[in-house]
Amino acid sequence: MNITVKYFAYFKETTGLSEEIIKLESGSSLNELLDIIAKKYNFKKEKNMIISINHDYAKTDAKLKEGDEVAIMLPASGG
């Protein structure tokens, strides 16, 4: 399945990407996606990484499905 991954702030700068498509096995979890990304870009998964799926904050055990949009962000700092 294809997952669109969007990167924001520090993560956009580190990857040099705003977004990319990552192919995963059907039934993969967010955690499995994060393992791939962390390895690919040498991120520390747990460090200040906030994740959303389809515009809602998500926990790492969430299951992904074809076409999901995952965003990798820092904690919100607006206001």
Added chain:
Amino acid sequence: MISIQKDDFSIDRELKKIKNDECGASVIFLGTVKSPMDGKKVIKLELEAYVEMAEKKLEEIERDTIEKYSIRESIIIHRYGELFVGDNIVLIIVKSIDRKKSFDAAKYILERLKEEVPLFKKEYLDDKVFWHGGA
């Protein structure tokens, strides 16, 4: 009404959009870029937004606020892009018939906005550059 935008806003213009003579209590919160920050001179900010999600979260916050505080009218605007000291960042206006509810509602919106709305601040100080909450 909510907006995530690059452009500046005018408080007067926004107030006129939600004129409601039944509401005697309008509370306005305006957030601007400040300097110094922790004793260091601020050169500028860069605010990045995940616009689609930020709009969704602001709509949720606005809906919850209307329900919780009986707010009649509201506007929440947050800017993104490059901002300099003194520039407007965020505007919250709430109107109701009860001043306590209006004050509480404005505070509630601001606190949830800071926690939940995906906006990311990069601070340029005179001796360093860093992302808030950042890696």
